[in-house]
Amino acid sequence: MSKASKRKEKNGTQETKNGTESLFGSVDRRTVMKGIGAAGLVGVGASSASASTSDEGFDPVEATVADVHDAIESGEATAREIVEDYLERIEVYDEAINSIIRVNENALDRAAELDEQYAASGPVGPLHGVPLILKDNNDTGDMPTTNGSLSMEHSQPEDDAFIVRQLREAGCVVVAKANLDEFARGITADSSLGGQTRNPYALGRNPSGSSAGTGAALAANLAVLGTGTDTCGSTRNPSAFGSLAGLRPTIGLISRDGIIPLSLERDTAGPMARTVTDMAVMLDAMVGYDPADPPTSRGANEIPANTDRIAGDSYTDYLDEDALDGLCIGVLRDFFGPDIDEEDQDCSCNDEDEDPVAQAEAEAEQVTAVVESALEEMERQGAEIVEIESIPNYDDLQEAASEPSVFKADLDAYLEGVDNEYETLAEIVESDLYSCGKADSLRTSDEEDDPDVRETDEYTRSVAGKIELRDAVEGLMLERGVDVLAYPTLSHPPAEIGESQPGSNCSLSANSQLPAIAVPAGYTEDERLPIGVEMLGFEFDEPTLIGAAYAYEQAADPRETPDGFGPLPAEAPEVPNPDYEVGIAAEDDC
Template identity: 50%
Template sequence: MRFQDMDSTGDADSFDVLEATIGDIRAAIEAGEVTAAELVERYRARIDEYDGDLNAILTLNDAARERARELDAQFEDSGFVGPLHGVPILLKDNHDTRDMPTTAGSTALAESVPDEDAFVVRRLREAGGVIVGKTNLQEFSYGVDTISSLGGETHNAYDLDRRPSGSSGGTAAAVAANLGAVGTGSDTCSSVRSPPAFNDLVGVRPTRGLVSRTGVVPLSESQDTAGPIARRVADAARLLDAMAGYDPEDPVTARGVGRVPDGGYVSHLDADGLDGARIGVVREFFGLQDEESAPAEAAEKVTEIVDSAIAEMAAAGATIVDSVAVADTDELGSARVIPYEFKRDFDAYLAGLDDAVAYDSLAEIVASGEVAPAVASRLEGSDILDTDVESLDRNLGYLRRLDRRRRLKIDTERRMVERDLDALLYPPSTIPPVEIPDHQPFEELNCELSAHTGLPSMVVPAGFTDDGLPVGVELLGREFAEPRLFELAYAYEQATDHRRPPAGFGALDSE
């Protein structure tokens, strides 16, 4: 454990934090059943007890207790500060925080404490949230295992011998095990989708421009976004309500102005949201994409669960269009830009840090030997460190890929319009989480359609394999169609209730 041991002063009470929602917390505070300060102690006690198994938490926030006490005083004086009043939140440790290090999982950034919060962190605090701690991630977010030089390997909450996926696997495993009420991730190509799918959670990748990227350690400027990770759809909606907003330091967020519904995303939590919906199934995203990735039976397990989810949606009133063709995986792969953008964007982030960081570039950090071997080997085996970032605006390969993305987005939305579809459906991963030390095969993650088009998508729990591994289903919508996605996802969740807490992380004796 890399965080300081807690010095608990909170009293045990009758409020059950297991599977507690934001609504539950708000009602309990209002009824006098629990205080924000007591909630911090309850979740810190759970982290102290259980994170030795998960290895999901990098840092605990020493300021959380004082923040909670301030919220309690404000509540006594004038009521709730905001919609997230007293809610204990876990942040992926690539979100800048003024009161904790922001490390991207790297020992090279272990002492880096930014001067300001990331825009989304500031929004969460203003809404009344309490940042309890920060979670492990795939170092620099470069990969899908959740391995870092600072935090080591995070484990899946449902099978400690398996991967949680990544790069936001620390947040997903911790929220699944009830080490925090809700959490955040960032998604460049899978990170708020496959980790929630592997940990029986809800994840939302917003439309490009809805959520600011300011203060989030970058991997790819044209692909990065922050997003909510939660146990329930309603909690994801409440988090996105707080996170979304115009940020003058991130001009792309001007596209999101006027796109959030007047009543927030919580106003679209409709239990009948599937009635009359039209959902297109993308069959080419089912089954093994590379026969060397895993045994065929692994993909068959996921397909069986997702097919059951399709039937459940039909039973709830949806019309299923099976199937709908979109860009194939080869075409999507031809639009990848991370090899062009990573070095440029990460080095620009480093340039904005103070002298606590001894390195000026990604290349220097990799050369130092501080990077986790699983991540360093991928970087050293790529062309990323050799990219000439000064000539990118003239690099035809890069410019063609950006244009290919533009056309992919147009074509995807065109196909949805022509078939009158509310959403496209597919598994976020074609196979379940793999056993450690194997690496989760990127080829089996269906992350690129949303990432390369900038269109929104949402993952919700769909059930479990025979050996108890969670499976999620992903819904992709049209640009800024988050309200419709919340209607569909909430209706599916209410009709099926597939969320189950993992064994081995139950109530503490003090609870």
């Protein structure tokens, strides 16, 4: 019987990994790259003094939560100096990747307050002084929350989202709010307010989305941690294309209160970080019961500290280098290969270089090779690989689980609680203050969405369909004796800016509501484009996913710092197509 099968029957246990004790608690000390920083920050109240260097103290390049705490505890740097380092990197490097919508003008003051509290009584929490970037659909009471749209540029919530409050109470310093695919309605990383976000590994390529700004910023070392939200891939896809660890948790583990909705049936927030360790530390701070989001009453009972179903009091207790030893991984073969639409299939092209089918097959082959290499590493670490061709009746199950659009109903309900010029989707559509890429979908939602959709038979059937899909997936896993399913996060590499992004395998986790984690698998051979491998687990079995991802990460060390985003002083790398602009409905014929 597999490890997860035993845990599903509430008989399983899992070994824990002890870290190094400090004033900040038990944390993992991972070796990170060290470099040099300099260059003064322009604006936001920073001094013009040079940033810290490897000789002077803290280095922000590839820094972890543990590195931040080491620097503070040793006296090498204060929280304010660390935050200043990252603000300097944003000032220099975001010119190239366009990941940030707004810098928090209070970040340095908040960091200074944390320094005073540290001097008086020690750290305020497990994330004391850690720079954090928020996706700009996370409510902040001290800054607008825009959803990446000109129509919400000045939208002001009354208070912080539940997860933002939790992270701040744990000690995080919000340094900025990140761009996103507008209204979180896609994966091409563009918005009318923030423009086009670029992939730090290839500036002419897509970082994916919708949590595009968070992913690009973390990949370029503009902060230590970041929040994503995931309706269908929006945490996992940018993590895959940013060589990051990103988790879509089980619905109910993390509160959705104060997050601008796309579809509450599938929406969830998730942690994003450069290491699995940091992602796990962040997850501990994000989970918990929130009366404003009733499903968290169930999720609260599944947090390690609140259940005897699994061992350990923290998600970091599952950071076990041997977690892959004996783990059964079901490789879902149907999720590999090219994603080809009907128009491309009908193309009669003589030149192979112009044949979209041949191009798609070549792209998918590169991704398959990278993911296969990652799976081979997992096997070397003791995992048992089980080949699974497909999920029986998968297309029918997905169709049954797909709900009618609830976007208009959910967005209108959200807008009632914030101060925004446009108070409904209808008013937003009338304003034309959104990107051309979202014009058709926004107008369609406004015209066709049923405000009473949740009272319809179609909606009721979709709820039952999600349960049926979840049961089918878990049933298959139990039948085949596997702990997790594995597949490419996207079966194609990052698309060029301005092109659609094929290959997302987001909907298995999104519609089954089962947890999934994306981690770096490696890079394509020709252009060194980042690729992610995704693992999906049983309901509320995030510990197994974290353990497997950590063990793989420690063995493979798959993450590389993107070229051109190293230590300061430096200049931002040159953008290949600097004149590319996102069309705005109010200004363009769309």
